[in-house]
Amino acid sequence: MGEYPDRRTHDIPVTEKEIEFFVRVFDNHCLPIFWKPGWIALLDNERWAHARPPFVLQAGETRKLGVMMGNPKDRVGQKFPYHRKGSGSGP
Template sequence: MSYLSRFPRCLAFGCQAIPAWGGETFFFDNLSLTREILQTDIGQRFRKDGVRYVRNLTDATGSDDIVYKHWQDAFGVSTREEMENLARRENWTLEWKENGRARISYWREAYEYNEALEENLFFVNLSLLGAYFDDWHPFHTLPYEARPFNVAHGDGTPFTEPETEYLVRVFDNHCLPIFRKPGWIAMLDNERWAHARPPFTLQPGEIRKLGAMMGNPKDRVGARF
């Protein structure tokens, strides 16, 4: 939840059932990952420009054929005025598009200072990249800037394909797969460790059942370089 101005500092995952193959959770060492990123041009650009999160939402009263979530449902509002008031309160840029669609965007620092480590950590939610929808019909037919979520450089410049490939690769370089067993619990610092789940396929009779808890909310403090 690094895209929020306030996020849970602590996460806990519990495992009740897991398939015989696949279904693991990936944890990423954000300390070593950050140190590697900061040695690169893109890492320094993140330090200077931050990132911009973009979200596109359809109108519940509109006629769009491709729907991920309506802005009324996402934020519990019913009128444009309520949506505009929310955007002002959260310091979002709100644009009204064709057919009542809403596009919100906002800037965040790309690093967050961790008091316990006394280090700046890379703190960008890459699962919100438009590329996330590349294999998801029908969203893959939309340009990245029109997909439900996207992340760009702080000045609004899209990530290049090599930049996206590098970010995926650097996370892979610092990945710790956790092959959990029923009864296992993992607790982690949400800044110190990033997490993700790779694709998996359940065989007949298999289930994957996990639980998640979060707590200790923290307001973003930004980086301290």
């Protein structure tokens, strides 16, 4: 799994089949952002997966990345307030 242990799985190995399943879920349920010059995006990593598809900067383009972090917060209410019909189940 790489140089660092994956703490999210409590050191339980993740199979290739499980990884393929997660990739399919991300591909099928992602919400693309169709960027325009000057736009910014603010995302809550507890609500959205911390991932993105690859991109290539065009000639003359630059990328600025800012990070703002705060203290951890306690969740109030259920973790996922909605269920997508047809989202399926695990592998």
